[in-house]
Every structure is written in structure tokens, then in C-alpha cells.
Amino acid sequence: MTLAYGGYQYRQSHLENISLGEKVTELEESLRLSEENLASAETEKAQLADQLNAEKARVDALGEQVGEISDTVGDLDKLSKLDPELLQKYSKVYFLNEHYVPSRLASIDSEYLYNEASSQQIHASVWPFLEDLLQDAANDDVTLMIISGYRSFGAQASIKSNYSVTYGSGTANQFSADQGYSEHQLGTTVDFGTPGVSPTTLEFQNTDAYRWLLDNAHKYGFVLSYPAGNTYYIFEPWHWRFVGTDLARDLHQDEKNFYDAEQREIDTYLLNIFD
Numbered sequence: 001m002t003l004a005y006g007g008y009q010y011r012q013s014h015l016e017n018i019s020l021g022e023k024v025t026e027l028e029e030s031l032r033l034s035e036e037n038l039a040s041a042e043t044e045k046a047q048l049a050d051q052l053n054a055e056k057a058r059v060d061a062l063g064e065q066v067g068e069i070s071d072t073v074g075d076l077d078k079l080s081k082l083d084p085e086l087l088q089k090y091s092k093v094y095f096l097n098e099h100y101v102p103s104r105l106a107s108i109d110s111e112y113l114y115n116e117a118s119s120q121q122i123h124a125s126v127w128p129f130l131e132d133l134l135q136d137a138a139n140d141d142v143t144l145m146i147i148s149g150y151r152s153f154g155a156q157a158s159i160k161s162n163y164s165v166t167y168g169s170g171t172a173n174q175f176s177a178d179q180g181y182s183e184h185q186l187g188t189t190v191d192f193g194t195p196g197v198s199p200t201t202l203e204f205q206n207t208d209a210y211r212w213l214l215d216n217a218h219k220y221g222f223v224l225s226y227p228a229g230n231t232y233y234i235f236e237p238w239h240w241r242f243v244g245t246d247l248a249r250d251l252h253q254d255e256k257n258f259y260d261a262e263q264r265e266i267d268t269y270l271l272n273i274f275d
Contacts (some may be wrong), residue, residue, distance in 0.1 A: 102187030244273035
């Protein structure tokens with residue numbers, strides 16, 4: 001009886017051990033599967049994250065392309081409204097026909113005129129820059145006055161004819177442009193003067209007004225067209241042309257003259273000439 005009971009207990013314990021072992025094995029297998037599923041889920045998560053980032057990058061790239069296209073369209077529209085003649089080299093290089101007139105002209109206030117009896121005009125988009133220049137010069141106790149601004153094809157022809165009669169055509173050609181080759185016809189050019197100095201003479205180079213222009217005119221978009229040693233006309237310290245603040249600044253920094261720069265380089269500044 002005792003042996004039988006002992007045998008029973010042994011079998012019962014053995015069965016329990018087997019059952020426990022199977023459970024452990026099942027748990028281990030379940031744990032292994034869970035770990036595999038978790039790893040698979042992490043991999044899938046990483047793949048989805050990569051796909052999401054790739055899609056986001058694609059959308060961002062498309063957005064940039066749309067922005068670039070919009071900017072390009074905007075620039076093209078802006079350029080279409082700008083006069084391409086404004087930055088051309090017109091002194092014995094390019095020719096303006098007799099019908100060319102600036103898109104808009106503004107009258108220069110009489111208080112800034114060298115001769116109040118002779119009205120003068122300037123390109124309307126240049127006037128704000130010129131007015132700031134004149135006012136800031138006055139604030140620095142420098143008096144700058146406008147001798148002449150816009151000249152039509154006909155007006156230039158008349159001036160050149162008078163100079164040719166007075167000085168002879170050879171001498172006149174040294175300081176006066178033929179009609180169609182004058183920067184004044186663009187409406188972006190002015191001749192400056194100052195009280196007590198004869199207009200459009202080399203006396204102007206010895207004045208505080210001229211020295212102020214050399215130091216400051218580029219800040220307002222103006223450059224000296226015909227400095228000493230240029231190959232077009234005699235030195236004209238009074239003759240300044242508006243080319244925009246960006247180009248004027250760069251020419252000033254590089255110590256270059258407008259007519260020394262390449263036309264294709266100059267043309268890149270047209271888009272922002274009045275900014």
C-alpha cells in the first residue's frame with residue numbers, strides 16, 4: 001500500500017513537472033514570438049517614418065519649386081514693366097531714337113533749381129531718390145542745385161547745334177553728345193551745380209558740393225558718368241546718372257566706373273533699379 005502510494009506521488013509529481021516544463025516552454029515561445037512581433041513592428045515603424053520623411057521632403061521640394069516659379073513669374077512681370085533702356089550705355093555706344101520719352105516724368109521743385117526760370121524734369125521714379133539726396137546734402141550744409149535734367153531728342157539736337165556753332169564741331173564733340181546719344185534723354189541724369197560757381201564748368205570739381213557727391217551720391221543711386229580719363233567726353237564733374245542703389249554701391253566699392261563695367265553685368269541690376 002505504501003509503495004503504491006509512493007508510486008502515485010512520483011507519477012503525480014512527474015506529471016506536474018512535465019506540465020510546468022511545457023508551460024515554461026510555451027511562455028518562452030510566446031515571449032520569443034512577442035519579441036519578433038515587436039521587432040517587426042519597430043522595423044515597420046521605422047519604414048513608415050522614412051516614408052513619411054521622404055514624402056515630407058518631396059512636398060517641401062514641391063513647395064520650393066512653386067515658390068521659385070512664383071518668384072520667377074513675379075520677376076518677369078516686374079521686368080516687363082521696366083524700361084530696358086534705363087541701364088544701357090548711351091554715350092557713343094547705343095542710340096535712342098527721336099521718339100523715346102521716359103514712361104513718366106516729374107517736375108523738380110523750383111527750390112532746387114539753379115535757374116528757377118528754367119523748369120526741369122526727371123524720371124518720376126528717380127525723383128524720390130534725387131529729392132532725398134538734395135535734402136540730405138542740405139542737412140550737411142552743402143547746397144546742390146539742378147542745372148538740367150531730362151532733355152528730349154530735339155532739345156539735345158538744339159544744344160549740340162549751338163555748341164558746334166560757338167566752339168566748332170570738334171570741340172563740341174568733346175563735351176556734348178549728339179541727339180540720341182545723351183543720357184539726359186533717359187530722364188535719369190542731372191547736371192548738378194552750386195551757388196557761386198559757373199554751371200557745367202570744371203570749377204565744380206573744387207567745391208564742397210562735388211566732394212559731397214563723391215562720398216555720398218552712390219547711397220542714392222547716382223554715379224559720375226564721365227570721370228577724369230574716360231574715353232567718351234571730357235571730365236564732367238557735374239554730370240551724374242541714376243543707376244539704382246545696388247549698382248551704384250557696387251561700382252563705388254569696387255572703384256569702377258559705369259562705362260567700364262560689362263553691359264551684361266549691368267543688366268542684372270535692372271530688376272531692382274527702383275527698389
